[in-house]
Amino acid sequence: VKKSVKPPENIAIRTTAELAHYVGLSRATVSRVLNGHSGVKAKNIKRVMEVVERTGFTPDPYSNILRGKRSATIAVYLSSFKQQPVVQKLAEVVQRLAKVGYTALIETAENTNHAEVTRWIKRMRAEGVIFVGQHVDPLLSAQVRELALAGIPHVFTDNFDDRKVNVVTLDRAMGLELAGHHLLDLGHRHIGLMGIDGKTPVELARVAGVRHALEARGLDPAQAIVTLENPPPRDSNMAYGRECARRFRAAPTMPTAFVTLNDEIAFGAMEGFRALGLQVPRDVSIIGFNNQDIAASASPGITTIDAEIEATAAAAVDYLLSQLLKGAVKSGRKQLIPSRLVIRESTGPARA
Amino acid sequence: VKKSVKPPENIAIRTTAELAHYVGLSRATVSRVLNGHSGVKAKNIKRVMEVVERTGFTPDPYSNILRGKRSATIAVYLSSFKQQPVVQKLAEVVQRLAKVGYTALIETAENTNHAEVTRWIKRMRAEGVIFVGQHVDPLLSAQVRELALAGIPHVFTDNFDDRKVNVVTLDRAMGLELAGHHLLDLGHRHIGLMGIDGKTPVELARVAGVRHALEARGLDPAQAIVTLENPPPRDSNMAYGRECARRFRAAPTMPTAFVTLNDEIAFGAMEGFRALGLQVPRDVSIIGFNNQDIAASASPGITTIDAEIEATAAAAVDYLLSQLLKGAVKSGRKQLIPSRLVIRESTGPARA
DNA sequence: CTGAAAGCGCTTACAG
DNA sequence: CTGAAAGCGCTTACAG
Numbered sequence: 001v002k003k004s005v006k007p008p009e010n011i012a013i014r015t016t017a018e019l020a021h022y023v024g025l026s027r028a029t030v031s032r033v034l035n036g037h038s039g040v041k042a043k044n045i046k047r048v049m050e051v052v053e054r055t056g057f058t059p060d061p062y063s064n065i066l067r068g069k070r071s072a073t074i075a076v077y078l079s080s081f082k083q084q085p086v087v088q089k090l091a092e093v094v095q096r097l098a099k100v101g102y103t104a105l106i107e108t109a110e111n112t113n114h115a116e117v118t119r120w121i122k123r124m125r126a127e128g129v130i131f132v133g134q135h136v137d138p139l140l141s142a143q144v145r146e147l148a149l150a151g152i153p154h155v156f157t158d159n160f161d162d163r164k165v166n167v168v169t170l171d172r173a174m175g176l177e178l179a180g181h182h183l184l185d186l187g188h189r190h191i192g193l194m195g196i197d198g199k200t201p202v203e204l205a206r207v208a209g210v211r212h213a214l215e216a217r218g219l220d221p222a223q224a225i226v227t228l229e230n231p232p233p234r235d236s237n238m239a240y241g242r243e244c245a246r247r248f249r250a251a252p253t254m255p256t257a258f259v260t261l262n263d264e265i266a267f268g269a270m271e272g273f274r275a276l277g278l279q280v281p282r283d284v285s286i287i288g289f290n291n292q293d294i295a296a297s298a299s300p301g302i303t304t305i306d307a308e309i310e311a312t313a314a315a316a317v318d319y320l321l322s323q324l325l326k327g328a329v330k331s332g333r334k335q336l337i338p339s340r341l342v343i344r345e346s347t348g349p350a351r352a
Numbered sequence: 353v354k355k356s357v358k359p360p361e362n363i364a365i366r367t368t369a370e371l372a373h374y375v376g377l378s379r380a381t382v383s384r385v386l387n388g389h390s391g392v393k394a395k396n397i398k399r400v401m402e403v404v405e406r407t408g409f410t411p412d413p414y415s416n417i418l419r420g421k422r423s424a425t426i427a428v429y430l431s432s433f434k435q436q437p438v439v440q441k442l443a444e445v446v447q448r449l450a451k452v453g454y455t456a457l458i459e460t461a462e463n464t465n466h467a468e469v470t471r472w473i474k475r476m477r478a479e480g481v482i483f484v485g486q487h488v489d490p491l492l493s494a495q496v497r498e499l500a501l502a503g504i505p506h507v508f509t510d511n512f513d514d515r516k517v518n519v520v521t522l523d524r525a526m527g528l529e530l531a532g533h534h535l536l537d538l539g540h541r542h543i544g545l546m547g548i549d550g551k552t553p554v555e556l557a558r559v560a561g562v563r564h565a566l567e568a569r570g571l572d573p574a575q576a577i578v579t580l581e582n583p584p585p586r587d588s589n590m591a592y593g594r595e596c597a598r599r600f601r602a603a604p605t606m607p608t609a610f611v612t613l614n615d616e617i618a619f620g621a622m623e624g625f626r627a628l629g630l631q632v633p634r635d636v637s638i639i640g641f642n643n644q645d646i647a648a649s650a651s652p653g654i655t656t657i658d659a660e661i662e663a664t665a666a667a668a669v670d671y672l673l674s675q676l677l678k679g680a681v682k683s684g685r686k687q688l689i690p691s692r693l694v695i696r697e698s699t700g701p702a703r704a
Numbered sequence: 705c706t707g708a709a710a711g712c713g714c715t716t717a718c719a720g
Numbered sequence: 721c722t723g724a725a726a727g728c729g730c731t732t733a734c735a736g
Contacts, residue, residue: 081443
C-alpha cells in the first residue's frame with residue numbers, strides 16, 4: 001500500500017478504478033466503502049471517504065442500472081403542455097417524485113403517439129407511469145394493459161374512462177354538492193349552471209352533485225337547476241362568463257345563484273352582472289371552481305371549490321410508490337380526493 | 353441457421369442476446385441490423401427487423417451510455433416550482449428538448465442546495481444545464497465555473513448577475529421603451545410606474561426603457577415619470593394594483609397613463625380606477641407586462657408586453673445545443689430576446 | 705458477410 | 721479484512 005501524496009485540489013476522479021488506484025486499494029474495497037458495507041478497516045474507510053468528499057466523486061448510476069439496479073425513474077405522460085392545470089399538476093408530481101429519489105421522465109401526447117407510450121416507457125426502463133391530464137384516446141387502455149403485463153404499474157391523475165385503470169382524481173360531485181348546500185343555506189332556491197352543459201362523465205358528475213344537495217333538502221332538481229337553452233360559444237372563459245351573465249339576465253327565470261365550470265368563467269360572470277347593474281353578492285351569488293389565483297385576487301373574492309392539485313398529485317405518487325414497493329401491479333383502483341369549498345365574498349344571502 | 357418457428361404473439365425479447373438466439377444469428381450481426389449498418393445480408397436484415405417490429409424490442413439505452421454514448425439528457429435547474437412563469441418556461445424547455453431527442457432531468461433549488469448543483473449534474477451524467485427562473489445565490493457562479501471545467505455547457509433563461517455566465521433573456525428595457533413610445537404617441541406626458549420601485553438590475557432596466565423613450569422625444573424623464581412615494585405592500589398583485597390606483601388618484605400629480613410590473617397589477621389598477629369613477633382608457637391608460645391570459649380576457653383587453661416565453665426557451669435550448677454540437681463550452685454570452693408590445697383596449701389617447 | 709472477444713463502470717459472490 | 725474475476729447489455733474493432 002503506497003502512501004498517497006497530498007493531491008492538487010482539482011484532481012478529477014471519474015471511476016471507482018481511478019479512485020482505487022489513487023488510494024492504493026482494490027475497486028472491490030472502494031466499492032464496499034462507497035456502499036457502507038461492514039468489514040473494512042477503519043483506516044481504509046477514512047482514506048477513501050476523505051478523497052470522495054474532496055473530489056465529490058459519485059459512482060456512475062448507469063453501470064448500476066445495467067447491473068439490474070432499479071432505474072429510479074418514473075415516466076410522466078402528459079395530455080398536453082398547453083393547459084395550465086396540467087402543467088401545475090406535472091410540477092407537483094415531479095417535485096414529489098424528486099423528494100423520494102425518483103427522476104421524472106416527461107413525455108406528451110403532443111409529441112408521441114399514444115400507441116407508442118408503452119414502447120417509450122420500456123425503452124427508458126421507467127419503473128412506473130403517471131398519466132397527467134385528460135387522456136381520451138381509447139387506445140391507451142390496451143397500452144396500460146400491456147404495461148401491466150410487463151410488470152410496470154401506472155396511475156391516472158384525471159378521469160380516464162376505463163374500469164380497469166387506476167385513477168386518482170378530485171371528487172367533483174362532492175365539490176358541487178358542497179357548493180349546492182352552501183347556496184341552499186344562504187336561502188337560494190334557483191341555481192344556474194355556467195359552462196356545465198356537456199355530457200361528459202366529468203360534467204355529469206358535477207350536475208349530480210348539485211342534484212344531491214337539492215334532493216337532500218327535498219327540493220326538485222328539475223325545477224331548481226337552471227341552464228341556458230342557448231349557451232354562447234366558449235373561446236375565452238372570461239368572455240364566456242360575461243356572455244352567460246347577459247343571457248341569464250334576459251332569460252325567463254333568472255337564478256339568484258350560479259355554479260360555474262371554473263374561476264375564470266365565474267370572474268367573467270361577475271363582471272357581466274356588474275355591467276348589467278347587479279351587485280355580487282347582494283343581487284347574485286357566484287361560485288367558481290379550481291381556486292386559482294384569480295379567485296383570491298378578484299374583488300369580491302370568489303367562493304370556489306379547490307382543485308386539490310397537491311393532494312391529487314401526492315395521492316397518485318403515493319399509490320404508484322406503494323405498487324412499486326410491494327412489487328404488485330394493480331388495476332381498476334379508483335380513489336376520489338375529497339373536495340373543499342373555499343368560501344369568500346362572491347356568495348351571500350339570497351335577496352328576499 | 354435454424355428456421356424460427358412462428359412465435360406466439362406475446363413473446364418478450366429483452367436483450368440483443370435473446371434476439372440473436374431467436375433469429376439464429378450472433379449479437380454482433382443483430383446489432384448491425386439494429387444500427388442500420390451496411391454489409392448484412394438482406395435476408396438477415398429482414399429476419400431481424402420482422403421480430404423487432406413485432407416485439408417492439410429496443411436496445412437498453414443504459415448499456416450504450418455506459419459504453420460512452422452521450423446520455424441524451426439535459427439538466428434543468430429551477431429556482432422554484434411555485435412561480436407560474438417559471439413552470440411555463442420549464443414546460444417549454446422540456447418540450448423543445450424532447451423534440452430533439454433529449455430528456456430533461458428536473459431539479460429545484462427548493463430540494464437541492466445550490467452548492468450541490470454541480471454534483472447532481474455530474475452524477476446524472478447530464479450533457480448540459482439550463483437554469484430557469486431567478487437564481488440569486490452568488491454561490492452559483494462558482495458552480496457554473498466548475499461545470500465549464502468539466503466540459504458541461506450551461507445557459508440561464510433569466511437574468512443572473514455574473515458577467516461570465518451565459519444568459520438568454522427578454523429585452524425588458526426594449527419592452528418598456530415600446531410602451532413609452534406608444535403612450536407618447538397617444539399624447540400622454542405623465543407616466544406612472546406601478547410595481548417598478550425596486551432597485552434590482554431588472555427593474556432598473558425597465559425604468560431605463562421608459563426613460564429612453566422620453567429622451568428620444570426631448571422630454572425630461574425626471575418630470576414625466578411619476579412614482580408613488582409610498583407604495584403599498586405587495587402580497588397580492590391585484591390588490592396591489594387596486595391600492596396603487598387609489599394612492600395615485602390621491603397624489604399631487606395623477607398621471608394619465610401607467611406602466612406596470614405585470615398584467616395582474618394592471619388588472620387590479622383598472623379595477624381600482626373604475627371603482628374611483630375613472631374609465632379605462634378614456635380617463636386612464638394602462639399597460640401590463642407578460643401578456644398572460646388575463647390580459648386578453650379582461651375587459652377592456654390589456655395592452656401589454658409579451659414575455660416571449662417560447663422565444664426565450666427556444667433560444668436558450670438552441671444555444672445549449674449549439675455548444676453541445678460544437679463540443680465547445682462558452683461563457684459570458686448575453687442574448688436579449690426582442691420585446692413585443694401587444695396593443696389592446698386599455699390604452700387610448702390622453703384626455704385633453 | 706459474420707462471429708468471438710473486449711470493454712464501458714460498477715458490485716458481489718468467491719477465494720484467500 | 722481484501723482482491724481477482726464474473727457479469728449486467730451493448731457495440732465495435734478484429735479475425736476470419
